[in-house]
Amino acid sequence: MYYSSLAEAFERLERISSRKAKISLIAQFLRQCPEDVVDTVALFLANQVFPGWDPRDLGIGSKLMRKVIATATGSTDSEVTELFKRLGDLGLTAEELLKRRKTSTLLDSRPLMVGEVRETFEKIAEVEGEGAVKRKMRLMMGLLARAKPKEARYLVRQALSELRTGVRESTVEEAIAQAFGVSRKLVERAHMLSNDLGLVAKVAMTKGEEGLREIDLRPMRPIKPMLAQAARNVKEALAEVGGKGAVEIKLDGARVQVHSDGEEVRVYTRRIEDVTHALPDIVEAVKDCVDADEFILEGEAVAINPETGKPRPFQELLHRIKRKYDIEEVRKEIPVELHLFDCLYVDGESLVDTPFRERRRRLEEIVREREGEVMLVEQVITDDPKEAAEMFHRALEMGHEGVMVKDLDANYTPGVRGKKMLKVKPVLETLDCVVIGGIWGKGKRKGLIGSYLLAVWDENKENLLEVGKVGTGMDDETLERLTKMFEDLIVEESGREVRFKPEVVFEVEFEDIQKSPKYSSGFALRFPRLVRVRDDLGPEDADTIEKVRRIYEEVLQKH
DNA sequence: ATTGGCTGCCC
């Protein structure tokens, strides 16, 4: 199949806004797709380069891509950056520069095939060692050399996983069902269990429902975790799950899935990265403490201070989670505990369709807790909002993030963010920050300032100290208004970055304050969002570093 | 041998 056909489809999808129309277009496209590339095409349409279970990635980000585009089109770095700022999209930038490319540039006129693109992406993902960056660039440039401008737009976007067609996995799932006349539920199920949309498309095409039914859960094949939805408070959360539910402490760690096939234990993260080697403490403990051969368990890996038993800041867990070297040394300083909360598979039996109540029971049955190593997440089953609220407050006092509220009758739905699992977190104080800079946005934020650099005053209110950036919490109208407002305050501009005269104050909400190696205050806000623009305040009224420090100390008490 | 930019992935 010609890549140009796919590019054509991408472009149509980009123009259509109706989801139904997108689905039928994709369905039609998949139906006429040759069998040998239908898997690749399905993946590509869903803005993926490799299946969900495949840990490979291209290792090309926006900076490298700019160089690739510059070299491939004979442009300068600043031309590319300038055009990117204006178009808000590196794909469009490549397309535009290719159109302008002098005809004298050497062109390879063989048309690009979808299969070749896939193979080249594989090669890009696999190069490593000295000269790897150059080789990645050369491979990507090879694709662009053969691409027509429109193809270049999508090759670049695909490589960056920024397709911007308004299509992702679940849209493609529906399209697969429609294309091959199979049930949507079966497609969803096959996808969630195989974590391979390409495989699902191919099986649906070649073997139909019968084939899809054969795809099943098995150890060592990690699946996407079920996701929680935010609730405002425990009372609302409890009501959402039908008045009665399981209330569990929400720990600030990394979500892990622990698999065993009877011989080996492996640990996977939420994005299906294999972190077995980084967490030998978990592997050893699980081998000792779980009375089953084959299993898939889920829990939170948390860094604990061995002296106080209190949870440590999330940043410390990051020292452990993807470490490849000096693991034993760091392990002593920052031990990791596993707190289990779900059980998806035990000795040949899949539990994804079993209610949570029963899954928890099975978990309790097979796990022998060992203090400081493997524990079950603390759980209270209640229909009393007061009891739930007590649990919430106790969790906060202990230095945890909040609570999860779970529907006891719910089955396990991988990759779905729904009402079967709700998270409740407290809202911290807000901070009034002076806006001192910004960054031009991309995609749907092209031509707008997409995020704003924030600062607070030092003790003497003389100097402004950076505390982070904010790029969410503003609606489209505010975004427009702010850009217009700040355009008059620009004092300096380089690339996509802008500096403003310090005049405007943002009230910003956040979950936490962390030590920062990057910002001049030495602190940074975690999960900042704009609450409102303080039109009523002048820059001199903004908060000072003392307030930041005070909040940081308060949080620190708990660790 | 060390530093620093970039990338991807934890949240």
Next chain:
DNA sequence: ATTCTGC
């Protein structure tokens, strides 16, 4: 992670 928006 949080948030907003079109369907």
Next chain:
DNA sequence: GCAGAATGGGCAGCCAAT
């Protein structure tokens, strides 16, 4: 309410530059 697309901080690893 779902699905998609904007956007946040910080860490380790990798590779290139010094």
